[in-house]
Each structure stands twice: as structure tokens, then as C-alpha cells.
Amino acid sequence: MADTGTLTRAxxxxxxxxxxxxxRADxxxxxxxxxxxxxxxxxDGENVKISGFGTFVLRDKGQRIxxxxxxxxxVPITPRRVLTFRASQGMRQKVK
Structure with missing residues (x-):
């Protein structure tokens, strides 16, 4: 594993x-x-939950000032979609 502080696909x-x-290919x-x-x-609008890790949710944010x-x-901020991540309780405990 590379020691860059980032976990990569590789x-x-x-x-x-x-x-x-x-x-390696597989x-x-x-x-x-x-x-x-x-x-x-x-x-497709589904939440992605990985037990013990967290949940990824796509949210629509409305227009705001x-x-x-x-x-x-x-300045008006246009509506947009944002991806949010919420860590599971177990992950939050490990991070503490």
C-alpha cells in the first residue's frame, strides 16, 4: 500500500x-x-449503506440566497444535487 495518506483503488x-x-487483474x-x-x-436515487462503515445519500438542495x-x-445559489456521507455509529466510535 502506498504511504500517501490516501487509500486508492490500487x-x-x-x-x-x-x-x-x-x-491483481481480478x-x-x-x-x-x-x-x-x-x-x-x-x-438511481438509492441510498448505499455499508454496515459498520456508513451511508451514502444523494440529496437535492433547493435554491437559496x-x-x-x-x-x-x-447572490442566488442555484439548486443542485449533493452526495453526503454519514459514518456509522461503529465507525464514529473507532475515529474517536
Whole structure:
């Protein structure tokens, strides 16, 4: 695993290779498949819950008024979709 402070797809594939014995190609394909399924589910409006880790939710945020911090001028912020993540209780306890 690279020591960059970031866990990458390649790192996950390497872990599957070492711990389960999958070939590097099969491990990389499995990671890609899982991420594709998660992305498709979120885009289809489903929540993605990984027990013991957390939940990914796609939310629609309505239009609102924001303020330019430098000038103080009010500016409308357009509606948009945002992806949120909420860590599970178990994950929050581990992070403490």
C-alpha cells in the first residue's frame, strides 16, 4: 500500500490480492464492479449503506440566497444535487 495518506483503488486491489489470493487483474475488476454498482445505485436515487462503515445519500438542495464574503452582495445559489456521507455509529466510535 502506498504511504500517501490516501487509500486508492490500487491499494484495495492489492489488499484483495494479498489477503484473498485473487489475481491483481481480478481484484482490480472486483473493486471497479463494486464502485460501479454503488455509483449506479446512488444515481438511481438509492441510498448505499455499508454496515459498520456508513451511508451514502444523494440529496437535492433547493435554491437559496448566499452572500459574497468579500463584498457582502447577496447572490442566488442555484439548486443542485449533493452526495453526503454519514459514518456509522461503529465507525464514529473507532475515529474517536
Amino acid at each position: 491499494d484495495l486491489a492489492e489488499i484483495l490480492n494479498r489477503q484473498i489470493g485473487l489475481s 481484484a482490480a475488476a472486483m473493486i471497479e464492479s463494486i464502485l460501479d454498482h454503488m455509483t449506479t445505485a446512488v444515481l 448566499g452572500r459574497n464574503p468579500k463584498t457582502g452582495v447577496e
